[in-house]
Amino acid sequence: MSSIRCAYHPERDALQYCNRCGRAVCNSCVVRAAGGNLCRPCAEGLHRTARPRSAHTWLWLAAGVVLVLLWLVPKLLR
Numbered sequence: 127m128s129s130i131r132c133a134y135h136p137e138r139d140a141l142q143y144c145n146r147c148g149r150a151v152c153n154s155c156v157v158r159a160a161g162g163n164l165c166r167p168c169a170e171g172l173h174r175t176a177r178p179r180s181a182h183t184w185l186w187l188a189a190g191v192v193l194v195l196l197w198l199v200p201k202l203l204r
């Protein structure tokens with residue numbers, strides 16, 4: 127009850143909150159980002175979902191859908 131503990135270090139006191147997931151984190155877990163303080167997993171998640179990458183993901187998804195349709199349509203027409 128005395129203090130809030132870090133979500134990743136149960137033995138450490140939390141001094142910050144992650145702006146994204148709201149978890150309490152200690153000073154060694156906090157990552158300063160453009161959007162404020164983040165915990166490490168959230169900071170890494172931001173890197174993974176960077177905009178150029180997600181645009182490519184959508185392109186690959188669209189290409190996959192087109193390929194599946196090209197493969198399926200001849201079978202359905204028979």
Ligand SMILES: [Zn+2]
Pocket residue numbers: 144145146147148149164165166167168169
């Ligand atoms: Zn977080």
Ligand SMILES: [Zn+2]
Pocket residue numbers: 132133134135138151152153154155
């Ligand atoms: Zn910690």
